[in-house]
Amino acid sequence: MIKKILTHTVFAITTLLFVGALHAQTQEQTPQIHVQGSGAVSVTPNAYRVTFIIEAQGNTVSKLNGMANSEINNVVNFLLSMDIQEQNIQSMQVRLNPRYVNGPNGRIQDGFTLTREIVVTDSNIDHYDQVLDGVLKRGVDRIQQFNFISQGQNNAYDVALVTAVKDAKARATLLAKELGVEIGEVVAISESGGNMPVPVMRADAFLSEKVTSLPGQETVEARVNVSFRIIQN
Template structure:
């Protein structure tokens, strides 16, 4: 390759870099954070049922009987069928220590029932009734807001407003103006966080023993604005 060919190759290779540099616009990039408070109006929890024995068929027969009793109780007490999930099943061998070492003595069959109830004052009766019908333990109890998706959308709108405000403040300080939006992205959201603040009604008849307080749903965005000088 001669000198002219080498020079042409260098110029050709540099063209994309120069074109990219010319295409870049000065921008103001900011992060916005928004939040929205909600009052939980429902609860969710998971019941766990276990059976231990030598044969899987006997375990399954016993569990099916208890499961029908629990499910009937839940539906009879206001839990909607769409809010009950009972398909999670686990089967594992169990072992015991003997003079000859660990020996398998049977199986442990477990099944989970996930429940969501929109009657927040009903949780104690539901738990007591389920435990008296063969449930061995419960886990994952928490108060939730049934309109959580709507709350996040409102938090996201507040995050965008916050980003616009921050960009405007920076632009004003720099003596420029914000232009069109070059790029925008969500940088994540957070699960509802409890707020240690509760409001009690002065009326005794509106008082509830279930007082979950408020929860805050948060959203974050990254926005790049063009600079109009």
């Protein structure tokens, strides 16, 4: 009885595998057109994001943290006075690393370096220079990064993606027409990447150059790979 059940089970599994392989083979033999479509949407950055770094060095962690907190409070109060919303100011990032110096007996630890980051996002691009000048006067050691960003335009990539799909269909239709065939349903589709670049300015550019900086327009791109079934006339 057990042998009979096992025989039926093996037969069923073999049948399923055969049917699956036959289906896959049939799919592979179906004539197809493979195309890549692309889409792009232009957006104008309407905000900026900047990261400020505050560092303190010493032998006592609690003292270092107290010094950093005092400077951060000073910076945050200034940012608030510049009408930057509290939810757009992040100052919780903390890094603590041992500090080493070279002595007569080799490299030895000499206290710690505590690093605090303040990340600011502001939609008022017109006064970013005033924000930077004011913060640098209030104990910030350096600007780590500054970049223009687009807020409230999250659907830009979706629009570019839809445009990419339409472009793929148009390309496939053009190819099919030249070949004297028609395209059928979509067999496969996948995204092949996209990007939403934003202009980035180095911190030293603010200190060495007194120029007017405009965000300009940036391009959001999307790309798709699409396979259509060919209908032969």
